[in-house]
Amino acid sequence: MLAKRIQPMIFQARRLYVEMMFQVMGRALQAVSEVDDSVKNEARALPEGFLFEMMVMPDGPRLIVEHTGLGRFHFHGDSAPRPIDLSIQFKHIAHAFLVLSFQEKTSVAFANDRMLVDGDISYAVRMTRVLNRLESFILPKLIAQRAVKEYPANLHLPEKLISAARIYLKVATNFVETVRA
Amino acid sequence: MTNKYYEFFCPVKVIAGKSALEHIPYELTGLAAKRPMIVTDKGVRAAGLLDPVIAACEESGLEIVSIYDDVPPDSSTTVVRDIAGIYRQEKCDSIIAVGGGSAIDTGKAVNILVSEGGDNIAKYSGAGIIKHPLKPFFVVPTTAGTGSEVTSVAVITDEAKGVKLPFTSSFLLPNAAIIDPRMTLTLPPHITAATAMDAMTHATEAFTCMAKNPLSDAYATAAVKKISHSLLHVMDNPKDTDGRLELAQASTMAGIAFSNSMVGLVHALGHATGAICHLPHGLCMSLYLPYVLEYNLEEIRAPLGELLLYLEGPEVYSATPSSRRAEASISALRKLRDQLYKRCQLPRTLKETGKVQEEQLDHIAEMALDDGSIMFNPKEVTLEDARAVLRRAWA
Numbered sequence: 001m002l003a004k005r006i007q008p009m010i011f012q013a014r015r016l017y018v019e020m021m022f023q024v025m026g027r028a029l030q031a032v033s034e035v036d037d038s039v040k041n042e043a044r045a046l047p048e049g050f051l052f053e054m055m056v057m058p059d060g061p062r063l064i065v066e067h068t069g070l071g072r073f074h075f076h077g078d079s080a081p082r083p084i085d086l087s088i089q090f091k092h093i094a095h096a097f098l099v100l101s102f103q104e105k106t107s108v109a110f111a112n113d114r115m116l117v118d119g120d121i122s123y124a125v126r127m128t129r130v131l132n133r134l135e136s137f138i139l140p141k142l143i144a145q146r147a148v149k150e151y152p153a154n155l156h157l158p159e160k161l162i163s164a165a166r167i168y169l170k171v172a173t174n175f176v177e178t179v180r181a
Numbered sequence: 182m183t184n185k186y187y188e189f190f191c192p193v194k195v196i197a198g199k200s201a202l203e204h205i206p207y208e209l210t211g212l213a214a215k216r217p218m219i220v221t222d223k224g225v226r227a228a229g230l231l232d233p234v235i236a237a238c239e240e241s242g243l244e245i246v247s248i249y250d251d252v253p254p255d256s257s258t259t260v261v262r263d264i265a266g267i268y269r270q271e272k273c274d275s276i277i278a279v280g281g282g283s284a285i286d287t288g289k290a291v292n293i294l295v296s297e298g299g300d301n302i303a304k305y306s307g308a309g310i311i312k313h314p315l316k317p318f319f320v321v322p323t324t325a326g327t328g329s330e331v332t333s334v335a336v337i338t339d340e341a342k343g344v345k346l347p348f349t350s351s352f353l354l355p356n357a358a359i360i361d362p363r364m365t366l367t368l369p370p371h372i373t374a375a376t377a378m379d380a381m382t383h384a385t386e387a388f389t390c391m392a393k394n395p396l397s398d399a400y401a402t403a404a405v406k407k408i409s410h411s412l413l414h415v416m417d418n419p420k421d422t423d424g425r426l427e428l429a430q431a432s433t434m435a436g437i438a439f440s441n442s443m444v445g446l447v448h449a450l451g452h453a454t455g456a457i458c459h460l461p462h463g464l465c466m467s468l469y470l471p472y473v474l475e476y477n478l479e480e481i482r483a484p485l486g487e488l489l490l491y492l493e494g495p496e497v498y499s500a501t502p503s504s505r506r507a508e509a510s511i512s513a514l515r516k517l518r519d520q521l522y523k524r525c526q527l528p529r530t531l532k533e534t535g536k537v538q539e540e541q542l543d544h545i546a547e548m549a550l551d552d553g554s555i556m557f558n559p560k561e562v563t564l565e566d567a568r569a570v571l572r573r574a575w576a
Binding site: 045107110116117118122125126148 | 308309392443555
């Protein structure tokens with residue numbers, strides 16, 4: 001009986017968590033493209049104006065970023081100015097929660113058919129590398145190892161700390177600017 | 182409880198063995214199809230492979246209404262549109278694709294147009310666009326390797342834009358795959374070898390990559406066993422129908438395995454090499470397989486070691502210490518490649534192909550890194566890793 005009463009609250013909390021993580025990830029994607037050269041190099045191969053979306057099917061939380069050129073991303077929140085070029089779609093909010101709470105690696109979620117790719121698969125592979133790089137920076141190593149297929153061996157603590165600090169600062173600034181606006 | 186989860190789907194009726202072609206009329210009738218169209222290529226027709234298909238249908242009073250035999254090796258949107266036009270003009274009601282990967286992919290794409298309507302196949306490109314079952318569609322493979330008869334994917338070139346359009350939908354799967362040993366009896370030795378190694382790679386990657394699952398494992402191991410047992414025998418006895426059937430079944434089983442558990446770095450490198458150096462797909466698979474397994478070794482030691490049972494049999498498996506089985510599996514595959522080289526000069530290194538320049542390796546590595554298959558490779562592949570594998574495969 002109690003479990004039945006609590007269940008809607010758990011579902012609500014899960015949805016809020018996924019929404020919040022998308023907000024953080026979107027801003028962090030923008031920030032990492034300003035901070036890290038290898039992310040910039042990955043992003044440069046995307047067409048200018050390229051819109052990337054990560055969302056929960058059928059009409060759940062989403063994040064949308066645009067490649068504005070020169071390897072830079074811009075976070076659009078959850079609404080796109082044009083039709084999306086590449087969409088990575090979780091089949092259910094429960095699957096998004098598994099990945100965003102680092103219980104399941106992104107690569108494993110793909111292998112487990114938790115997600116669909118709508119768009120050019122080569123761009124999806126590239127964006128997955130960008131997401132992995134971002135997670136390696138912003139998460140403590142122990143958690144990052146649960147999120148990415150392989151934690152980069154050449155990412156040492158000083159570089160990680162400095163980059164993570166810069167990314168979090170930019171994310172926080174962006175949040176404040178959004179609230180003010 | 183672990184997070185392990187998988188999906189497995191294969192609704193294709195497999196009709197395999199002696200006189201399998203003679204089941205086509207009955208199976209078509211069961212789907213209320215009376216006016217089939219054959220989609221094939223000139224090579225298949227010239228080899229006389231259409232004759233038993235046509236004879237099997239005519240003997241049962243089923244007329245083949247139209248035959249399109251001009252499918253090119255890389256099928257295009259124009260070809261698909263033209264065939265769909267003929268299908269409509271002749272009022273056909275079903276498609277029988279007879280051939281290798283290109284004829285089968287073309288058959289799948291034509292089926293989209295004639296079922297969904299329109300002339301522009303490009304608008305159906307992508308995943309999950311098709312929402313309804315298509316017209317009755319049968320596949321008769323004439324090579325034993327691609328596994329296209331059991332995959333839900335087709336790739337068609339858009340000539341105008343110069344890009345390859347992927348189509349993915351479970352509705353692309355044929356209603357039936359007809360595996361008749363007569364269709365592969367005349368395959369020349371180098372194609373027999375390359376296509377069988379393609380199937381071997383499908384099975385090996387399906388069994389060792391990230392999306393492996395218990396059901397695809399069963400198909401993969403059975404396929405590896407059949408290929409290991411029959412390939413060299415068929416190379417020495419090309420007219421052996423039992424051996425040919427074993428390879429054809431292995432190809433279908435490997436196709437079922439990899440379409441449900443995907444492939445990895447061998448395919449990523451193979452797709453890139455095919456696109457840049459125009460090498461046949463099966464050859465690329467055979468060439469890269471041991472080098473990629475060596476690269477992935479520490480991640481796949483357990484499943485690769487298990488494959489030794491199917492590659493070399495129970496005696497060798499039990500005589501090999503478990504800590505050495507993974508390496509022994511790679512050795513078995515190398516030994517098989519050496520035997521194939523001896524029999525038909527199937528290249529084992531990029532240099533042996535005579536068609537790859539060392540300067541092209543970087544380009545191949547870069548392109549492979551963006552291939553969808555790389556997502557399912559058990560190890561995260563960096564550009565430097567891909568270059569290193571290519572350097573080892575060079576000579």
